Each structure stands twice: as structure tokens, then as C-alpha cells.
Amino acid sequence: MSDRPVPGSAAQGENSAALGESGVAQSESGVAQSEKPVALCASDVAQGESRVPGDRPLPEQSSAGIKTQLSRGIHLAILAVTVTIQFTLCLSGLIEHSARYQPLWLEITGFLLLAGVAAVTAAYLLTKRYIPPAARWTGIVLVLLAAGAAAVASPAGTHLDPAHWYFGLVGWYGVLLLFDLPLVHLTVFLIANLTLAAVKAAVSHVPDLETWASMAVSALSIYGFQLALGLVVHGVHRVAVRAGEAAAEEEHIRTEEAVAEHLHRDHQRRYVSLLGSTIPMLAGLGYGTLDPADPEVRRRSAHEAARMRRLFAENDNVSDRLVHELRAVIEVAERGGITVDFAARGRPRDLPQEVRRELIDPVSAVLAAAGRTDSTMRVTVVRTPDRVRVSAVGEIPEPPHMEIHIRTGRSERRGGRRPTVGGGGVARQTAVTVTAIDDHPVVLAGMKHWYATADPPITVVAAGPTPKSAWTPPGDAATVVVLDLQLQAGPPAYGELRRLVDAGRQVIVFTMRDDERTALTCLDIGAFTYLTKAEGEEHLVAATHAAADNRPYTPPALAGAFGTNTAADRPRLSLREEEVLIEWFQSESKELVAAKLGITPRTVNSYLDRIRIKYANVGREAKTKANLVARAIQDGLVGVDDL
Known part of the structure; x- marks a missing residue:
């Protein structure tokens, strides 16, 4: 879409390099229409714009994952020990003393109940990776029932001999099911099992003191070891909880850093989007090179105001971002006296930021082109399951015929001569030519490619590793000199910069140095602007065009340097x-x-x-x-x- 609609003409454009097709059309009434297939950006829509780079899990999920993983590993280890003891030592004791159990089926039932608890526990650990509370307490009840059944059927007389296989095994099941709870649960469970064994001994055949002492030593050695193991495992579990909290805190910090980096990059993109149009226009108004009464300047101002208002609206947390940003653009037009009828149809879609900008920018341009306080515009949003269309329709006045007269005037900044423009707008008298000075051939080759592919193209007439290229033909006649400040591993080339500036040359410093002192020194000498090589093609090409037109240009590195002069050489002004x-x-x-x-x-x-x-x-x-x-x-x- 052109900057100003022309009555009686039609223009159609397509942009297939983005996520889908976008088109802009104009008719005699002034129509802007933007359209995006929604299906082509489904991945972005599904996730929204709140995704953090890296797709990391949430801190709470990370912490819970550490605790769950460690708890599952401990469960599996204890389960392996328990099952091994049951099906080796305990099973052999059961078979060896099977004739002594009365009845045998009750003893076997207790053994099978314990095996069933082990099987269900293993199934939960392999599928859900944890034991649900209901399954845990059901297992505890079944273990105690199995212990009771085995105790009832076990022989009387000698107590805690190999025939009483269940006594130590039940303690292992208690450790398996209760280690991740407060230690009092395991203690109560072991006391309950010990009480069951003591009751069995007292009821069936009261032992003498020596037997009681032997039973106490066996119980203390078995349950003491299991209780100590439970204490150790419980301590490890608490360490896991602390490790999870530390991991959650670290993940939270990384997430905040990622969000801050994402916002910083977004702010940089917004600033760069303003460098090419908004800032030069403001500079032109401030320096008096643009006439505020010029209709074209007023149209550009309205368009840039709408763009900035849309950028501000992108930060708002709303459910329908597209409509919200459109309303922000419409408000700017309405403040200018334009009547805008707005309608939206269809369910809101969470479109990516780039898609919303491509949909809104043509509408913003049409609203700015209307320009008259008595204009009436209609803006419509139509959303279907696979497509979003935004259109603006209204009467746009035919632009007045503008005669541009080029005259030659003395440049304020340098001794050379530059074209100036009357009647609004900016015109360039000749093509832009550049002399590039850098001691790295790769950098020179890159600059030549950037300039050759610029729009409009820029011609590099001379290039070399020393300033000699700028003083000898054809480099001595170049419009702009691009100078690397650090040549051949020597000190900064301030002297060469000063000589070029004193000769009236427009010099862009293009260097790896990014410190503020160097930037301010170059400005003090008289450099046109200061660019770091990290700022790359976009800023170098834009700065070269600005230097050729003698327009101010402030790249991000130079914007940071302004206002940092802390020297004591400030003059005292009244x-x-x-x-x-x-x-x-x-x-x-x-x-x-x-x-x-x-x-x-x-x-x-x-x-x-x-x-x-x-x-x-x-x-x-x-x-x-x-x-x-x-x-x-x-x-x-x-x-x-x-x-």
C-alpha cells in the first residue's frame, strides 16, 4: 500500500514471506484491506504470546519433578529389597515349616496378601510414578491383616524362629509404604506389629524371661535397623524437598531473566522500528527542515502517532489484542476530528504480534491519509475459523500537486554543499556514494553487499585499509566516509577522523568499540554519527542515507551515550x-x-x-x-x- 491513496486508482500487493498472505487494496473511496490465514500460524495462536524462550517447565513443576523422581527411586529400591527377602528367605521358611502351620491355608493367605501389596505398589510406581494416599493406607491395612493371619497360624512355643517368617518382612512393608511420611507413622506401625507378636506369644504359650529377652533382642535388631533405615530415607527425602525448592528458585530466576531478555529484545525491535521514520521526522521538525503546515508532513505525523499509540497498546494485557490495538489507532484519528465507525465480527483470535502489525499498519496509513476533520471512515474486522480480515473504507482527498524545487545551499555542518528542498519533502541531488575504510577485508565485503542491496542502492566508490582511500580519486569525491576507528591494531584513529571532518566530509564511525567515552569523543570531533559493528546492516544503511541528506540519525549505541558526559568541563550557563x-x-x-x-x-x-x-x-x-x-x-x- 502506498503512503497516500490516489483517487481512481487501484493497487494490490502481496507479502508471502510472512506466515501467510497479506494484501492491501485501494479504490477511489480509499480502501485498505489486510488479511491473514489463521491456520498458517496455528502454533503461535495455540501457545499465545506469553511463552518464555526455551520452553522450560514452570518452577513448581520442576520442584515437584525432583521430589517425585527421588521418591519413586527410593520406593523402587525398598520394593526390590522387600520382594527379594519375601521370595527367598521368607518363602523358604514357609515351605520348610509348612507342616507346623495350623491351618496352612491361613499362613499362605498372609503370604499372598503381602505379595499382592507388593504387586500393586510396583504397578503404581511404574504407571503413576507415586503411591496414591488411598492405595497407601489400604496397603497398610492389608499388611497388618496379613501379619495377623500369619501370626494366628504360626506355631506356638519357640517365638521369632524361621517359622515366624512374617515378623521382619512386615517391617519392610512398613518402610516401603510409610518412609515419606513423618517418622511417627512408621514407629506406630512397627509397635503395632511388635504388639501383635507379643500377644501371640503370650496367648499361645507364655515364654520364660530368657525367651522374652531373646525375643526383645531379635525385635530390637530387626525393627531398630528398619527404623534407622526409615530415618535415613526420611532425611534423604527432606534433602530432596530442599533440592526441589532450590531448583524451583533457580528456575524462577532463569524464567525472570528469560522474560526480561524477551521484553528487552521486543523493546529494541520497537525502537528500531521508530528509527527509520519517527525519529527522523521528529528531528526534521525540531531542526526546521520539515514544515508542520505541509499536508504531507501532517499526514506523516498522524501516521507515526498512530504507530506509536499501537506500540504502546501492545503492552496492555487484554483478551482481544487485535481489536484493542485497532482502537488505539482509531483514537488517534478521532482526536484529529475524523469520524470512525468500527465493527468487529467473529470470535477473538490470539494472533502473533507480527501478524497483528501487518493487519493494522495499512489501516493506520489510510486513517492518516484521510486528513480532514469532516472525513468519515469505516473500519471492520471479520474473523472466521481460518482467516482474519481487517479493512478500512472512507473518502480520501486527492493530494495537492507539489512542486519540488532543488536549490543548493551551504551546509551548516560541513564545508561542502548539499541539496535543500522547497515545497515539502526531501530530495537527493545525486546518488549516494561511499568510501569505506576498514582493515578487515571481510567487513569491507559485507559493507559492499549491504550497500548494493539497499533500497535505493548505495555505491561504494572506494574501499581500503587506510584513510588514503578517502583522499585519492575516486574516494575523495564520495558523499559519505565510513571509518573504522581501530585500524591495524593501533590507537583509535581520532587524528584521521579530525582531518576528514575539517575537510568537510560526512564521516560515519563504524567500529567494534562500544564504550560511551569513545562515542562522545568522536561526536566532539565532529563525526556525523557513531555505529558499533554489532548494529549491523540496517543501521549502517539508514545512517548513510541520513548523512547524505544531512538528516540527524541516532542509533541505539549513540542514544545510550547521550547524557553520560560526567566530565568537569561543562560550561556554566546562566x-x-x-x-x-x-x-x-x-x-x-x-x-x-x-x-x-x-x-x-x-x-x-x-x-x-x-x-x-x-x-x-x-x-x-x-x-x-x-x-x-x-x-x-x-x-x-x-x-x-x-x-
Whole structure:
């Protein structure tokens, strides 16, 4: 879709590089239509936009997983010991003394009950990975019943001999089922089993004191060991709980870091999306190169305001993000006096952010193009199970015929000459040419490719490892010089930068150094802008076009450097001098500054001359308005909002 609809024309565009097809159409009434097949982004829709990179489990799930896994391992180990004892030592004792049990079937029933508890426990551990509470307590009851049945059928007389196979085995089942509960449960269980054995001994045949002592030693050795084992296992289980909590805390921290990184990348993408259009437009308005009364500038301003309002709305937590962001764009148009009828049909869909932007941007452009306070627009959202369509229909005035006159004027920033534009807009007199200076052939090759594929293309007329390329034909006539600050492992090439700037060249510093002191030093010398190589193709191409047009350009690295000058060489400006300086930054001419402050233009010049002298006295010359803006921002005298 073009920036301004033309009556009587129709345009159709497609973008198949995204998740689906998107189209924009215009008719004589001004129509924008965007459409996205929903099925093609089903994976994103299903997950929503709250996913954290890495698809890590939630901290609570991670903690529970550690405890469950360790508990299951201990259960399986104790189960293996218990089953081994039952089907080796206990089974052989049962078979050897089978003639002594009265009745035998009751003894066998007790043995089978214990085996059944072991089988059910193994099934739960292999399928559900834990023992449910109901199954646990049912197993305890069955174990005690099995112990009672075996005790009733066991022979009288000598107690706790091999014929009483169940006595020690029942304790192992208690450890198996109760080790992960408070230790008092296992203690009560062992006491209950010991009481059962004592009752059996007392009822069937009262033993003498020596037999009682022998029974006590056997019980203490068996149950003491099992109780100690339960205590150790319980301690290990508590360690597992602490380990799970520590893992949960670590996972929570990693999740917060991932969310913060995700939000930071999203903020960077938003800032980059503003660098190419919003910031240059604001800079043009601030420097007076764009006329606020120009209809084209007003249309661009409305469009950028709608884009920024949509970016703000993307942070809101709402159920229908598409409609919410559309309403944000519509509100901007309604503040301009445009009447907008809005309708939405179909169930809300959770579309990815990129898809929503592609659907909304054409509508935003049409609303901005309407421009008239008496305009009426209709915006419609239609959602079907497999497709989402957003359209805007309304009357758009035909743009006035604009004559662009190119004249040659003296550049404020450098000694060369640049084209200026009358009648609104920006025009370039000749194609942009570049001299690239870098001592890494791979970097030079990359820059040549970036410039060749730029839109419009940029021609690299000379490239080399030393500044000589910028002083000899054809590099001496290049529009822009891209300079690597660190050449051939030597000190920063501040001297070469100064010589190029003094010769009136537009120099973009493109370097690996990302410290603020270096960036501010390059700006003080007079570099057009400062880019780190990590900022890559997008910013280098955009900065080169801006340098050719003599438009301000502030990449992310340079934006961070502004306002960081903490040196003691700040000039002391009076309140009146600061007032004049800020008004000059915000006005198109010194005459307007004089009118606002009630002084003469000559007095304005006097104030500005004194400010420049104060900067020169501290070794920081500011010969041009651009230099003064940079100095004032660095020193904290003004902020971006003041511009």
C-alpha cells in the first residue's frame, strides 16, 4: 500500500514471506484491506504470546519433578529389597515349616496378601510414578491383616524362629509404604506389629524371661535397623524437598531473566522500528527542515502517532489484542476530528504480534491519509475459523500537486554543499556514494553487499585499509566516509577522523568499540554519527542515507551515550542563556526565538555567541547548531523531550 491513496486508482500487493498472505487494496473511496490465514500460524495462536524462550517447565513443576523422581527411586529400591527377602528367605521358611502351620491355608493367605501389596505398589510406581494416599493406607491395612493371619497360624512355643517368617518382612512393608511420611507413622506401625507378636506369644504359650529377652533382642535388631533405615530415607527425602525448592528458585530466576531478555529484545525491535521514520521526522521538525503546515508532513505525523499509540497498546494485557490495538489507532484519528465507525465480527483470535502489525499498519496509513476533520471512515474486522480480515473504507482527498524545487545551499555542518528542498519533502541531488575504510577485508565485503542491496542502492566508490582511500580519486569525491576507528591494531584513529571532518566530509564511525567515552569523543570531533559493528546492516544503511541528506540519525549505541558526559568541563550557563538555547532548538529561526522571548534577533545572536565562547573556553567547540544540540544533551542541559 502506498503512503497516500490516489483517487481512481487501484493497487494490490502481496507479502508471502510472512506466515501467510497479506494484501492491501485501494479504490477511489480509499480502501485498505489486510488479511491473514489463521491456520498458517496455528502454533503461535495455540501457545499465545506469553511463552518464555526455551520452553522450560514452570518452577513448581520442576520442584515437584525432583521430589517425585527421588521418591519413586527410593520406593523402587525398598520394593526390590522387600520382594527379594519375601521370595527367598521368607518363602523358604514357609515351605520348610509348612507342616507346623495350623491351618496352612491361613499362613499362605498372609503370604499372598503381602505379595499382592507388593504387586500393586510396583504397578503404581511404574504407571503413576507415586503411591496414591488411598492405595497407601489400604496397603497398610492389608499388611497388618496379613501379619495377623500369619501370626494366628504360626506355631506356638519357640517365638521369632524361621517359622515366624512374617515378623521382619512386615517391617519392610512398613518402610516401603510409610518412609515419606513423618517418622511417627512408621514407629506406630512397627509397635503395632511388635504388639501383635507379643500377644501371640503370650496367648499361645507364655515364654520364660530368657525367651522374652531373646525375643526383645531379635525385635530390637530387626525393627531398630528398619527404623534407622526409615530415618535415613526420611532425611534423604527432606534433602530432596530442599533440592526441589532450590531448583524451583533457580528456575524462577532463569524464567525472570528469560522474560526480561524477551521484553528487552521486543523493546529494541520497537525502537528500531521508530528509527527509520519517527525519529527522523521528529528531528526534521525540531531542526526546521520539515514544515508542520505541509499536508504531507501532517499526514506523516498522524501516521507515526498512530504507530506509536499501537506500540504502546501492545503492552496492555487484554483478551482481544487485535481489536484493542485497532482502537488505539482509531483514537488517534478521532482526536484529529475524523469520524470512525468500527465493527468487529467473529470470535477473538490470539494472533502473533507480527501478524497483528501487518493487519493494522495499512489501516493506520489510510486513517492518516484521510486528513480532514469532516472525513468519515469505516473500519471492520471479520474473523472466521481460518482467516482474519481487517479493512478500512472512507473518502480520501486527492493530494495537492507539489512542486519540488532543488536549490543548493551551504551546509551548516560541513564545508561542502548539499541539496535543500522547497515545497515539502526531501530530495537527493545525486546518488549516494561511499568510501569505506576498514582493515578487515571481510567487513569491507559485507559493507559492499549491504550497500548494493539497499533500497535505493548505495555505491561504494572506494574501499581500503587506510584513510588514503578517502583522499585519492575516486574516494575523495564520495558523499559519505565510513571509518573504522581501530585500524591495524593501533590507537583509535581520532587524528584521521579530525582531518576528514575539517575537510568537510560526512564521516560515519563504524567500529567494534562500544564504550560511551569513545562515542562522545568522536561526536566532539565532529563525526556525523557513531555505529558499533554489532548494529549491523540496517543501521549502517539508514545512517548513510541520513548523512547524505544531512538528516540527524541516532542509533541505539549513540542514544545510550547521550547524557553520560560526567566530565568537569561543562560550561556554566546562566538561566537566560539556557532559555535562549532551548528556544532556539525548538524554533525554526532566530526571529521566532526573539519574538517568543521579547528580545531582538541581534540579542539572540549575542546569547548564542556567548554560549559558543563558553564551550570553546572549556575545549569543546560548538560551531554549528548540531554541535550545540549534542553538547547540550551530553551535559544534561536539555533532554530529548525538550527538542
